[in-house]
């Protein structure tokens with residue numbers, strides 16, 4: 024049972040290919056069932072367990088786990104409506120010698136294990152199946168899904184049938200898109216991977232703890248990274264981005280706009296067309312509080328023309344022509360609305376859509392949300408899991424843009440810089456707890472840095 028950070032994310036097709044490359048499928052199901060039995064046995068303590076088994080190999084895993092847990096002394100019952108269909112599941116069912124209760128009349132148990140459907144779900148659950156699953160889950164004190172909560176679409180995280188909210192989901196071999204993408208991810212609860220000896224690789228990964236650029240004895244403010252934040256109509260947003268860049272570790276932050284006041288470490292200058300001429304600038308952040316008034320387009324054109332590495336956020340995303348050639352390394356940080364404005368209707372999952380957008384814009388894209396997806400033009404993807412719902416507040420995007428600027432200016436390549444910023448932002452939100460404001464979030468970057 025390992026946490027998912029850093030794991031490759033596999034679609035159904037990729038998972039099947041990985042399984043097929045592994046040889047004997049019966050042995051794989053036995054290993055999957057054994058891994059489930061060990062994990063559920065540990066989570067259950069001595070409590071009674073009810074396993075719901077479906078007609079495919081997800082159900083097969085359930086029958087194997089039921090047999091092994093019973094042999095290990097656990098009190099296990101099995102409920103199923105459909106006879107198994109796949110050869111593997113038929114064999115697993117045959118080797119379960121206990122009774123199989125109908126789902127509709129099965130009595131609840133404190134530990135509910137959902138082995139109804141996994142990666143093979145092709146349509147919504149039948150009403151009676153969904154009703155039984157919800158009834159038994161509601162009555163349980165611990166709900167565990169095997170591979171996926173039954174009812175979610177593996178590859179895009181949509182929910183053909185809304186499953187109950189699980190406490191734990193045991194992903195077999197690797198996480199799948201539905202473990203990370205909303206709304207499915209929310210229903211999965213804590214996701215842990217069970218290693219069943221299937222080697223997995225891919226170019227999409229769960230965002231892992233970054234290696235952050237720390238200063239050394241030889242460091243000075245410019246070597247730590249100089250960030251220029253271009254201000255505009257709303258000084259507060261650009262100031263928040265500036266503060267976040269400082270808190271994320273930049274050695275020198277230059278705020279180019281109106282307004283004054285603390286922090287005293289922030290260098291303030293009015294915007295001028297030659298304001299970005301300083302070659303020591305490592306990254307320019309533009310968009311937070313830029314507004315849409317006169318001159319904002321010219322500021323964006325100056326920033327793009329400066330050749331400095333760029334973080335383009337907020338209002339600047341409304342002005343940007345994503346298809347126009349750019350020479351500078353660029354990170355774009357759209358939320359869903361900005362993403363739709365820039366790239367039109369999304370195709371496929373959020374992972375697919377973000378990957379295609381990164382190729383098209385030739386930029387690293389941070390597609391924000393409760394399931395932030397980061398994609399690079401070369402096809403690499405990182406997905407952030409488990410961010411705080413309290414991040415849905417004004418100004419938190421400005422903080423992310425500033426942090427991304429700091430990471431770029433410190434010398435991280437753009438995909439790594441974006442990932443590091445998203446990680447720090449999420450970690451800062453976690454230490455802020457509930458109902459924080461964007462200023463608290465920016466301040467908390469220092470604590471998680």
Ligand SMILES: NC(=O)C1=CN([C@@H]2O[C@H](COP(=O)(O)OP(=O)(O)OC[C@H]3O[C@@H](n4cnc5c(N)ncnc54)[C@H](O)[C@@H]3O)[C@@H](O)[C@H]2O)[C@H](O)CC1
Nearest residue numbers: 052055079080081140141142143144145146147148170195
């Ligand atoms: N990852 C691994 O290495 C291993 C995974 N295993 C488990 O196998 C399942 C996937 O099995 P599969 O048989 O392909 O799919 P399902 O069990 O999810 O169900 C398919 C089964 O159900 C029918 N069906 C689909 N949708 C519905 C519906 N809404 N209502 C009724 N019936 C439906 C479909 O036609 C099929 O007959 C994976 O998740 C793992 O749990 C293996 O153990 C091997 C190792």
Ligand SMILES: [K+]
Nearest residue numbers: 137140169171
């Ligand atoms: K399941």
